[in-house]
Amino acid sequence: MSEIKPILSALKRSKTGAILLVLQIAITLALVSNAMSIVFDRLDKMTQQTGYDEQSIISYLVVTYDKRIDKAKQFDEDIQKLKELPGVIEALAVSSVPLTRSGGSWMLSTDPDDLKGKSVDSGYLYGNHTLVGALGLKVTEGRDFTENDVVYDRKKEYPTVAIVSRAVANALFGEGKGLNETIYSGNNAAKVIGIIDTIKSQWPKSNIADNLVLLPLQDSTAYQKFVVKTTEHQRAEVMNKIEPLLLELSRGRVVMDVKALDKSKADTYASDRLMIKMLISIVVFLGIITALGIFGLTHFNISKRTKQIGTRRALGARKSTIFKHFLLENMVVTSLGMLIGVIGALLLGRKLMGVYDVPPLENMSILLTAISMIVMSLIAVLVPAQRAANISPSVATRSI
Incomplete structure (x- = not known):
């Protein structure tokens, strides 16, 4: 000193x-x-972990411009042919692709009247009963979708069951709760049959990054997105075959944005x-x-x-x-x-x-x-x- x-x-x-x-x-x-x-x-x-098998998933977009094509039938044929490719584990149509900053969101509530119950903003993603497995997700509580749960015409009916992220369940029903509870979006109600602890929404950088609801709904639109799950070491080979295969099956459409999920995540960040x-x-x-x-x-x-x-x-x-x-x-x-x-x-x-x-x-x-x-x-x-x-x-x- x-x-x-x-x-x-x-x-x-x-x-x-x-x-x-x-x-x-x-x-x-x-x-x-x-x-x-x-x-x-x-x-x-x-x-952060997203929950998805990023190294094994491919997404692509099909824009159908030929109105004579029966889209539902054509997409079923597409998926069947894709599954015949070496290395393909699963393929299905989805409403949006995770981690891409594009998709739908809504407000969920514990009561049909939003003012009476708890509510939370959340993204949503729908596909058929193979949705969870195709994305590499794991249901932590409850069960996965079955083929009987799937709705094929949402204009006539709405899915009565849903799988939600742990963040959504906690926000609506409290820490560790939510299984077998009912969630509402307007007048539509769905029972929570499964909860997934680790899952990111389409917007991983937003305030609803951990909020996602999965619904068993299969749709066929002129602007339709798909995901394909492959073995990790064969993913690049499958990616190169998707567009030629689909165009060979039908020429009245355009196949776009064939991209690996980890690349989509990288683009987001x-x-x-x-x-x-x-x-x-x-x-x-x-x-x-x-x-x-x-x-x-x-x-x-x-x-x-x-x-x-x-x-x-x-x-x-x-x-x-x-x-x-x-x-x-x-x-x-x-x-x-x-x-x-x-x-x-x-x-x-x-x-x-x-x-x-x-x-x-x-x-x-x-x-x-x-x-x-x-x-x-x-x-x-x-x-x-x-x-x-x-x-x-x-x-x-x-x-x-």
């Missing part, structure tokens, strides 16, 4: 440089903490990956600039105090003492900058959370940034401090 007083006196004599460096460290800490908080949040969302790269680039740039600032100030202070250092050496100060002096001086400046930076980081985090859709600033982000800056500042000052320690005592007798 005896070193603190002379350090503060020395900094007062070159206070402009010290103040600028303190501000630079504070600004860097505030910006980097918030940037890394956003990066960690995006990475967490991108790496493309903007997040770009943001992460940009933020990391900014973090690295700010780190380099701050390190250069620390290096420059220490080097400048040593140049100004060469004779003073030589005098201390002549009076018996060891090289290690001089070296530690400049390390400690650097830590004083860095600590002050980090103290101001933590306050700035918290204020900036609140501002960003209020203006943009960003998560609250995590204390861990501030802590990791602070530790990184301490390490960086120590590395930046090593060379100038070593240079100061090597100043000869004879310098004290020279005129500057």
Whole structure:
């Protein structure tokens, strides 16, 4: 502690440089903490389990323009021929493809009158009784759909059963409940026969990312989507065969967007990956600039105090003492900058959370940034401090 007083006196004599460096460290800490908080949040969302067998699923779209085609019959033939391909496990028509940011959503309630019961927004996805297996999902509670559950004409009737995500069940009926309860969408009612713990909706980045309802409903429209489940090692081969096979069966349509599910997920998160790269680039740039600032100030202070250092050496100060002096001086400046930076980081985090859709600033982000800056500042000052320690005592007798 005896070193603190002379350090503060020395900094007062070159206070402009010290103040600028303190501000630079504070600004860097505030910006980097918030940037890394956003990066960690995006990475967490991108790496969450979706529940789907992403490596084995293909999706595609069929647009039928020939009105003479019996779509229901044609789609049945398509699926039968697809299942004959080596590597194909299942194929079916669906209302939308998971993780693609495209599909339908609705409000579910525990009562036909939305004002009387609990309600929650949710995505929905429908297909025939093979829907759960084709997507690689697992029913955690209850049972899967059977062929008898499937509705083929929604204009005449509505599915009377449904499988929901655990998030939907918890929101409507409470933690761990929901099985065999009834959910309502307007006047349509369905009994919850199954619950799936891990499943993402069509919008994995939204506030209904975990809210999804599966319905046993088979439809045949002019704009129809399909999913095909394959063995993982044969998926690429099957993808190349889908379009030629379907067009061979019927020319009055267009086959589009043949895509692997993991590729669809990657496309959904493309903007997040770009943001992460940009933020990391900014973090690295700010780190380099701050390190250069620390290096420059220490080097400048040593140049100004060469004779003073030589005098201390002549009076018996060891090289290690001089070296530690400049390390400690650097830590004083860095600590002050980090103290101001933590306050700035918290204020900036609140501002960003209020203006943009960003998560609250995590204390861990501030802590990791602070530790990184301490390490960086120590590395930046090593060379100038070593240079100061090597100043000869004879310098004290020279005129500057």
